[in-house]
Amino acid sequence: MKLNILYLAVLIFIGNNLFAQEETTESPYFQVENELPKDFDPSSFALINSNVSVQVSGIIAEITVEQEYTNNSDLTLNTNYVFPGSSQSAIYYMEMELNGRVIKAKIKEKEEAKEIFETAKKEGKSASLLTQHRPNVFQMSLANIKPKSTVFVRFKYTETLIPNKKTYEFVFPTLVGPRYATIEMAAKDSWVKNPFTNKDAANYQGNKPTFSLDLKLNAGMPIKQASWFSHPNANVLYLSESKLESSIINSKNTIGDFIFRYQLAGDEIATGLLLYEGEEENFFLCTIQPPARPTQTSIPPRDYIFIVDISGSMNGFPIEVSKKLINSILRGLNEKDRFNILLFAGSSEQFKTVLVPATSSYINEAMNFINNQEGYGGTEILPAIERSLKMMDDNGRSSTVIIATDGLVTVEREAIALIEDNLGKANFFPFGIGQSSNRYIIEALANAGMSEAFICSTEDEALKKAAEFKEMVTNPILTDIKVKFNGMKTYDVLPKNVPDLFGDKPLVVFGKYKSATDGKIIVRGQNADGKFNKEFNTSEGIQSPENGALKYLWARQKIKMLSDYNRAEPTGKLKDEIIELGLNYNLLTEFTSFVAVDDSQDQATEKSVPLPAVSDSSGAVPEPHEWTLIIVGLFLLSFLIVSRLNVSK
Known part of the structure; x- marks a missing residue:
């Protein structure tokens, strides 16, 4: 019995630690699968150039990325390239070009795509495989890159640009970033120390790839100003009052994201209705500019409930910064506002049984309540959310729930669904803090609440973001929002419930429709001036084949919601739904991949470097969860062997 308990304890310990590591594992930069000869010149194979084309129309950005790989060696190579991307992107197309031949990739279930790729690799055929590791980390695998050859891989994606403080921002995460191959990372991923794989290494022997980006903007409204925040010396050419273009050519300064920002004249926000009629489904996207920001005296009465994580992992600066954030928000309220505080760990405690006025005496008492608590135990958030909603x-009040946590919590699917179902009743803002914050969970809470994910890993960063966070959550602009569709048969509308509007962000609603003849989209709410009412006639909407991106954007949002559910509580049904969406809408997801195989070529006869025997079944570095399964399997095998030995004795 003691032996059984020991093995169970070891399994639980290793499993928990490996799953925790999955949240912080860094992305490698480059990997060559072959066993290379000692005299191999690392500069003979490289990603030598990346070209990015960006077309922004209104609030929709269409992006095409071209990666150029060259093999100047005498060997046939197999490689993996892991790179960052936008977590908001909907990747819907990929192709591979070899010797002038263009092979269009097919979307397949992830395991099927991998099998097709591995088969092509064994048969000596050139192939490419694009997979998603995480919503913002992708892997490009290339098989049988022939000697003295060049391979072009192109993929396309789309995303919406939602303004913040009336400023639109397009961000292209760099394909060569220190976050993915720094000296500090080398301590975690030892093979990154190889000067062939680490482009930032002082002894790197290869050529750093060039990067070019061409951006065209058609804002649909007069542009006030525009510039590259990341590259201030880049030229911006205005073509008209609403159009411009800008290019960054052959840049080798690719450390950090490429960030382009612009504002519309009169501090306006693009407002209107976009329609797209497809062969089988029709899609719409409606953007509503919020009313003017109210003065402090005209802000509607506000209610705040702070759900504070006091589990053991929050000890130290995370809990101290959380206290400062709460104190700062409370001191800025007035006596018509109300608040309460719920602390949660193994169980939840509350400051008061009801909401109380934000008076100095109650605020002082509340801070003493928090200060007298110590971090302990595990974390379950669902009961605290349920109590806050009650x-x-x-x-006629703006009700907001603020969740301060490091994300190392138990978040059930019911918790995410509870937030989504109550957006019309309350607003939800997560504030993630801690060196080992679980970004997935914090982002899932933000996605469910249609808010922003504030995530801070250091005390200095947390204190700076706390001020920005306070500015956002204390300024409700439009409350009690209701969206109705008259004379327009709609379905699969996202979001299904609408939270209050904060700051200067617009309201964005999109979905599907069967009929839009003489229909109306009506938005009603409460603002500083009383009742807010805005109507959109579908006959005035912009209907165009160029709005085809709407179907990808709708599907991407739906997939994001299902993925959040699946991470909180994995089920086969959710996975099947994500796969179905990925296949139906031709989208890269965590369970679907793009694969392209050049079937026109003869079997490879060139000199090829053999792969290690252990690499025969996989074309990529095992994921953290794969290592978990391997190690758990070994322990189970050892457990069975030892148990049988004990029985035989």
Whole structure:
């Protein structure tokens, strides 16, 4: 019995630690699968150039990325390239070009795509495989890159640009970033120390790839100003009052993201209705500019419930910064506002049984309540969210739930669904803090609440972001928002419930429709001036084949929601739904991949470097969860062997 308990304890310990590591594992930069000869010249194979074309129309950005790989060696090579991308992107197309031949990739279920790729590799055929590791980390695998040859891989994606403080921002995460191959990372991933794989290494022997980006903007409204925040010396050419273009050519300064920002004249926000009629489905996207920001005296009465994680992992600066954030927000309220505090770990405790006025005496008492608590135990967030919602009365007030946590919590699918179902009743803002924050969970909470994910890993960063966070959550602009569709048969509308609007962000609603003849989209709410009412006639909407991106954007949002559910509580049904969406809408997801195989070529006869025997079944570095399964399997095998030995004795 003691032996059984020991093995169970070891399994639990290793499993928990490996799953925790999955949240912090860095992405490698480059990997060559072959066993290379000692005299191999690392500069003979490289990603030598990346070209990015960006077309922004209104709030929709269409991006085409071309990666150029060259093999100048005498060997046939197999490689993996892991790179960052936008977590908001909907990747819907990929192709590979070899010797002038263009092979269009097919979307397949992830395991099927991998099998097709591995088969092509064994048969000596050139192939490419694009997979998603995480929403913002992707892997390009190339098989049988022939000697003295060049391979072009192109993929396309789309995303929406939602303004913040009336500033639009397009971000292209660099394909060569220190976050993915720094000296500090080398301590975690030892093979990154190889000067062939680490482009930032002082002894790197290869050529750093060049990077070019061409951006064209058609804002649809007069542009006030525009510039590259990341590259201030880049030229911006205005073609008209609403159009411009800008290019960054052959840049080798690719450390950091490429960030382009612009504002519309009169501090306007693009507002209107976009329609797209497809062969089988029709899609719409409606953007509503919020009313003017109210003065402090005209802000509607506000209710705040702070859900504070006091589990053991929050000890130190995370809990101290959380206290400062709460104190700062409370001191900025007035006596018509109300608040309460719920602390959660193994169980949850609350400051008061009801919401209380934000008076100095109550605030002082509340801070003493928090200061007298110590971090302990595990973390379950669902009961705290349920208790907070029971306190909300939503009677002409802006009700907000603020969740301060490091994300190392138990978040059930019911918790995410509870937030989504109650957006019309309350607003939800997560504030992630801690060196080992679980970004997935914090982003899932933000996605469910249609808010922003504030995530801070250091105390200095947390203190700076706390001020920005306070500015956002204390300024509700439009409350009690209701969206109705008259004379327009809609379905699969996202979001299904609408939270209050904060700051200067617009309201964005999109979905599918069967009929839009003489229909109306009506948005009603409460603002500083009383009732807010905005109507959009579908006959005035912009209907164009160029709005085809709407179907990808809708599907991407739906997939994101299902993925959040699946991470919180994995089920086969959710996985099947994500796969179905990926296949139906031709989208890269965590369970679907793009694969392209050059079937026109003869079997490879060139000199090829053999792969290690252990690499025969996989074309990539095992994921953290794969290592978990391998190690757990070994322990189970050892457990069975030892158990049988004990029985035989």
